[in-house]
Amino acid sequence: MKKLLALLLATATPAAAHVTLDPAEAQPASYTRLAFRVGHGCGGAATTGIEVGLPRGMTVARPMPKPGWEIAIEPGASVAWRGGPLPDAWYDEFVMMVRTPDRGGEALAFPVTQHCGETVAAWTQPPVAGEPRPRFPAPMLQLAQAPVAVTAGPLALSNAWTRAAGQGGQGAGFVTIRNSGAEADRLVAASSPAATRVELHTSLREGDVMRMRPVENIPVPAGGSVTLAPGGLHLMLLGLTRPLAVGQTVPVTLRFERAGQVTVNLAVQAAGARAPTSMPGHRH
Ligand SMILES: [Cu+2]
Incomplete structure (x- = not known):
């Protein structure tokens, strides 16, 4: 018979005694790699399985195969790994690619059941505002606020994004600019606290080589729009002053000839992304 570990763990040191999720934040409606980190067994016993419950609306959840572990998927409900054993003193990660629901601002709970032979630990309690941290916290994923269109006069800026990159490197920023006014405008400069310098670039094909x-x-035509996108016009962030990590946002201030200055937040997507919510290597 399985015994619940609640009483046993209640007397153990609470520090580090839980399953955690990396990253803790992600963009809504985007493909995200989630790693469930298991840093201990159940009160000394080796881990032989974990079962991850999926939040409502998470229809895409693809586990990464793991040597020595069998995978069981219940679509839209759970993903489980069975195998190991993973000794109590060891550490491992269980990885899946998910598409986050389009519910910006929401905190998603992933209730995890950890199996250690006959013993079970249930990491299933979401935090409650105003109450102490639960003793058996469920891994949580905070979805960023849905990006809203930023406006400057007749200009509306939306779909602002960039890709993950390392400190000291460079990145390309993309955004759609719509001009509902009767007069044309022009983007003339850009700057960001995350980059030493931001240039306006275009991409040109020379033979088989793409050059910037x-x-x-x-230009942003009157009554029209311009889309900065991979393979075309873009913001070039040079000399990154900090790493750009997936799930974060990067503020960039754009200066227009007529509309003046406006700051947009670029949502950081995976390094190979071709579009704001695309999975690396896929087009949607
Ligand atoms: Cu460039």
Whole structure:
């Protein structure tokens, strides 16, 4: 018979005694790699399985195969790994690729049941505002607030994003700019606290090679729009002053000839992303 470990763990040191989720934050409606970190067994016993419950609306959850572990999927409900054993003193990660629901601002709970032979530990308690941290916390994923269109006069900026990159490197920023006004405008400069310098670039194909070239400005036609996108116009973030990590946002201030200055937050997507919510290597 399985015994619940609650009483046993209640007397153990609470520090580090839980299953955690990496990363803790992600963008809504985007493909995200989640790693469930298991840093201990159940009160000394080796881990022989974990079962991860999926939050409502998480229809895509693809576990990464793991040598020595069998995978069981219940679509839309749970993903489980059975195998090991993973000794109590060892550490391991259980990884899946998910598509997060389009519910920006929501905190998603992933109730995890950890099996150690006959013993079970249930990490299933979401935190409750105003109450102490639960003794058996469920791993949580905080979804960023859904990006809203930023406006400057007749200009509306939306779909602002970039890709993960390392400190000291460079990144390309993308955004859609719509001009509902009767007069054309031009993007003339950009800056960001995350980059030493931000240039306006276009991409040109020369033979088989794509090259980037600075442009003086980017026109935004009256009653029209311009889309900065991979393979075309983009913001070039040079000399990154900090790493750009998936799930974060990067503020960039754009200066328009007529509309003036406006700051947008670029949502950081995976390194290979071709579109704001795409999975690396896939087009949607
Ligand atoms: Cu460039």
